[in-house]
Amino acid sequence: MRIAINFLKCLVYLLRCLRKRIMEKYARLQKIGEGSFGKAILVKSTEDGKQYVIKEINISRMSNKEREESRREVAVLANMKHPNIVQYRESFEENGSLYIVMDYCEGGDLFKRINAQKGILFQEDQILDWFVQICLALKHVHDRKILHRDIKSQNIFLTKDGTIQLGDFGIARVLNSTVELARTCIGTPYYLSPEICENKPYNNKSDIWALGCVLYEMCTLKHAFEAGNMKNLVLKIISGSFPPVSLHYSYDLRNLLSQLFKRNPRDRPSVNSILEKGFIAKRIEKFLSPQLIAEEFCLKTFSKFGVQPVPGK
Structure with missing residues (x-):
């Protein structure tokens, strides 16, 4: 008994030393x-x-x-x-x-980058380059049966060289099965989906709604849904109506935005479906190596768009 107690004391001491060394x-x-x-x-x-x-x-x-x-x-x-x-x-x-x-991402977060524009809209190429990188991150997450649950411009970061990185998985949830639905209402109000506002079950399509909110923010420099109080904000989100983005942007981009904001979660595209769209898919090879494309995607997805990933070793 005494040996066991001494062993535990030694173990606790070693753990404390290890933690101190880490600090x-x-x-x-x-x-x-x-x-x-x-x-x-x-x-x-x-x-x-x-x-x-x-x-x-x-x-x-x-x-x-x-x-x-x-x-x-x-x-x-x-x-x-x-x-x-x-x-x-x-x-x-x-x-x-x-x-x-x-x-640490030296470039700060996307929210600050958007505010720095002082009302000057981003070029579409810049928006799509950022958007495809966010989608690539979200695909990696969703393919592993994980919901991010707090996608917002403050949780999207820029590295020193301008690469987009998705962060803050503090309230991410691992799905135990492909059909499990999370019911917890967590997240930033501006990015909440209609089903969460109505206390209905949701899955990865709620992340897709939030993705739409971020895309809208990049296009307009504003939130898609804004109100003076929480009650009116929820009503606006549930209605699904939002001010249109500038016609300066392409039909493809504006149409994608309307798909991301479908009130019924089933009608929203998955992140994999988004990445299969021609005007999105052609940008992927700018940000992933051929080997990583092969690891992340099935090869047939890209043959349609002329992207030829090299099979991984």
Whole structure:
């Protein structure tokens, strides 16, 4: 019995030493965000000199079940390896908080980039280049039976070289089966879909609605659905009516937007269907290597559009 107790004490001591060593790897620079998930802190690695973001999530008040769910979501993050998804580095727990270390995107978020336009509309090529990268990230997520559930311009980031990366999977949910539907109403109000507002079941098509909200934002520099209070906002979202985008943009782009905003989730395209559209598909090879295209897609999808991915080894 005494041996077992001593062993446990040694184990606890070793874990504390390990956590301390991890904490010492990062020098705190500044707090860069705070939300329902907790704090986002910009840090600098003492090992490689690079900057990272540490998300600090208070788990001390969570139930054991909620803590396990948080740890499972970290495990999901660890397996998300894609050029258009913010890269997870490591995680650890200390003093009742869960810390998640992620890459830092120097270019800021898409929301700030949109606001920086000061009313000057983006060129369509720029919008579509960003949009296809967001779709590639979302495809990677949905193909793994995961809902992001908080897609918004503040959670879409730009790297130093202008690459788009989808981040903040803080409330992502792993689907246990392809037919499981999540009923939890979480997310930013402007991006909520009609079915969530009506407390109806939803699946990946709610992410598609939010994707439409982001596309609309890029086209107009405004939210598709706005109101002075939550009640009127919900009524607007449920009605599905929104101000049209400028005729300056192509029919293909405007038509896609109307498809993403279909009130019935079943009528919205999947992210795979979006990526099969000719004017979208032809841009994919700008952002993914031939080998990665082969890994992410079936080859026949691209033969229609003249894109010839090289089979992966």
